[in-house]
Amino acid sequence: MSESEADPADRRIDAVIFDMDGVLVESESYWSEEMHDIIDAAYPEEADVTPADLTGVSIYDQYDRFGADHDMNVSREAYFDLYDDVAESIYLERADVTEGAADLVRDLQDAGLPVGLATSSFPQWVAWTLERLGLEDAFDAEVLAPELDEPGKPEPFVYEAAARRLGVAPEHCLVVEDSASGIEAAKRAGAVVLAYRSPDSDGEQDVSRADAVADGPAELRERVRSLALDEP
Structure with a gap:
C-alpha cells in the first residue's frame, strides 16, 4: 500500500497548507x-x-x-x-477573519511545521487578507493559482506546487479547504484533507471527499492540532 492510500489518521503530517477564502477569512x-x-x-x-x-x-x-x-x-x-x-x-x-486562524498558523510554526497558503485569489486580495490577519510574510510558501501556468482547482497543481515549495511530499501535507473544487484538488495531489464548514456556510459544497470535517472555528483549530500535532 502506498502512503497516499494509507489511512489518513496513520500518516505523518510534516506541513499544513491552508486555502484562504472560506478558511482564513469568512468571505464565501x-x-x-x-x-x-x-x-x-x-x-x-x-x-x-x-x-x-x-x-x-x-x-x-x-x-x-x-x-x-x-x-x-x-x-x-x-x-x-x-x-x-x-x-x-x-x-x-x-468579511470577518476566522476566529483563531492567525494564532493557529503561528502555533503550527512554533511547533516546527512548515505552513503554506494555496488559493485561487489574486495577489492584491491575498495581501489585503493577510494584512488583516497580521500574517504578512508569515507563510513558508504562498501559491496563487492565477500566477501558475497550470489549470487551477480542482486540478492538483496548486497543492503540488505548495508541497514542493515547502519541501514536503504531498502525502505528508494536511490541507484545509472549504470548497468541493479545492477538496478535489488536494485529494488529487495526494494530501490529507480537512474540510472546513464555517458557521455561515450555505451547505452547498460537497465535502464527502475530505478525510475529516470541522464545523466552526473552534472545531477547526481542534482538528488541525489533532491531525498535525497529535494533540488530543
Whole structure:
C-alpha cells in the first residue's frame, strides 16, 4: 500500500497548507451574494451556472471553463473586473477573519511545521487578507493559482506546487479547504484533507471527499492540532 492510500489518521503530517477564502477569512457568503449579479451580467440566460459551481475556482478558469460552452456576455478582462470591483470591500470591510486562524498558523510554526497558503485569489486580495490577519510574510510558501501556468482547482497543481515549495511530499501535507473544487484538488495531489464548514456556510459544497470535517472555528483549530500535532 502506498502512503497516499494509507489511512489518513496513520500518516505523518510534516506541513499544513491552508486555502484562504472560506478558511482564513469568512468571505464565501459575501462572494456568493456577489456571484449572483456576476452570473446575471456575464453568462447567457441558458447557462445553468450557480455560485456553488464557481466557488473555489480561479476567476480566469471560471471564464475559460464555462466560456468554452457558452457565448459569454463580457470579455475575459471584463469578467475579472466584475470581481475586482467588489473585492476590496469584501476583504477589507465586510468579511470577518476566522476566529483563531492567525494564532493557529503561528502555533503550527512554533511547533516546527512548515505552513503554506494555496488559493485561487489574486495577489492584491491575498495581501489585503493577510494584512488583516497580521500574517504578512508569515507563510513558508504562498501559491496563487492565477500566477501558475497550470489549470487551477480542482486540478492538483496548486497543492503540488505548495508541497514542493515547502519541501514536503504531498502525502505528508494536511490541507484545509472549504470548497468541493479545492477538496478535489488536494485529494488529487495526494494530501490529507480537512474540510472546513464555517458557521455561515450555505451547505452547498460537497465535502464527502475530505478525510475529516470541522464545523466552526473552534472545531477547526481542534482538528488541525489533532491531525498535525497529535494533540488530543
